[in-house]
Amino acid sequence: MNVTKVFSGLLIAAASLGALSSCAGSASGSGGEVTGVSSGSWSEPTPYGMVLVDRGSIHAGPSKADSLRGIAADSRGISVESFWMDETEITNGKYKQFVFWVRDSIIRERLADPAFGGNEEFRIEEDKEGNPIGPFLNWNKPIPWRNPNEDEKRAIESVYRINPITGVKELDAAQMNYRYETYNHTEAARRRNRIDPTRREYNTDKPTPTAIPQISKDTAYINDEGVIIRETINRGLTGEYDFLNTYIVNVYPDTTAWINDFDNAYNEPYTRLYFSNGLYNDHPVVGVSWEQATAFANWRTDFLRRSLGKEGVYVEPYRLPTESEWEYAARAGEDDNIYPWAGDLPIMEDKGCFYANFKPADGNYMRDGHLITSKVGTYSPNDFGLYDMAGNVSEWTSTAFTESVGKITSDLNPQYRYDAAKEDPYKLKRKIVRGGSWKDVVSDIRSDIRMWEYQNEQRSYIGFRCVRTQIGIAKGTKSRKN
DSSP: OOEEEEETTEEEEESOHHHHHHOOOOOOSSOOOOOOOOOOOOOOOOOTTEEEEOOEEEEESOSSOBTTTTBOOOOEEEEEOOEEEESSOOBHHHHHHHHHHHHHHHHHHHHHSGGGTOOGGGEEEEOTTSOEEEEEEOTTSOOOOSSOOHHHHHHHHTTEEEOTTTOOEEEOGGGOEEEEEEEOHHHHHSGGGOSSGGGSOOOTTSOOOOSOOEEEEEEEEEOTTSOEEEEEEEEEOOSGGGGEEEEEEEOSOOTTHHHHTSTTOOOHHHHHHTTTSGGGTTSBOOSOOHHHHHHHHHHHHHHHHHHHGGGGGGSOOOBOOOHHHHHHHHTTTOTTOSSSSSSSOSEETTTTEESSBSOOBTTBOGGGTOSSOOOTTOSOOOTTSOOOSSBSSEEEEEEEOOTTHHHHSOSBSOOOOOOOOTTSOGGGGEEEEESOOTTSOGGGGOTTOOEEEETTOOOTTEEOOOEEEOSSOOOOOSOOOO
């Protein structure tokens, strides 16, 4: 008997919670015709601020050569599964929520720390029956922002600093470190890495492998000096936990990118104001590395799952889009589109209206109406309902860059993943960015060309948006007109 439950906006239809785990219903053992068994199923409504990109196919990459701009014809057919995508780039306001969550988690840890008074109510270490669990932070216990006692005040003030030049109290960006774990399903699923050696080789003419598989595992910790230490461990396989990777990422944007990206320019006001002043809350966040964007997607997933309890495990994670997903979405599934709109011009000739925020002419950033970034959603969306897929800010994808990436990936949900170790050459730490930005000319905001940046770089013209694989079956279409 199916039971429908609603958890914070997530609709889950299931035979029972147990059925969700086993994916099996009851089956008679007395014999008869095979009719199948009922099993749990679940679907979800539109995630907040996202639009559905239906599954489909496209010829990705440039179909025509452009010798003037150094673009070679390099298109090929690909197909992608349905996914939800943020209708706009992640804004300063949304990213601030992440930063403030990290701030508040540090404060809660310190409020529970005996060195700051040791209030056990901020940390949960036992369940209702008194059994040890966690420990977990208690987010139901409010931080005493008003009228804290002396110990509480020390804990709260410990995440701030006094600027030695201006004397202003500000958040200590160096402390905004987010720790998270990810399970590498891809490596865990490979036959060569199976725990049972008899299942690593199916060819019965070959002997059962006896060598212990070697795995690569990322881990991180903070040393006594407060420095984040990242290590990649190579060792023999011992169990499923070997595919669980740990990362610690400082999540505060590099606000100095506005100065470091442009020599001999007066961009200091952007450094002081762009992320901190609420007037820019609806502008895309910039100065965020690929590593920080990936951490945000992980936190966003965890933040949603926390509100859903045990059922949250069935929610597909937020993540950065693959390069192929991004291009398919930007071009609205249309082979003829080299931009998110039809045609080869960035402007409606009859009305003189620009389609995107970019650099229209040499030295003229203002012709499209904006000097730097614009508020997200300022320009018209493409036929999939996605805003700013060209210009405004370039966007990180999850795909690693190599010169042959288009030749080594599958034509079904193409993706090239490479988790670079700390010791790897720097060129192996490149990730693909797409879409061009407010500082780029029209040929650089095309949807069918790729660019790249190092995964730890923070630029004043690179931001991101998230995607989430759709649960269930969606009708495949080439385009969805608004």
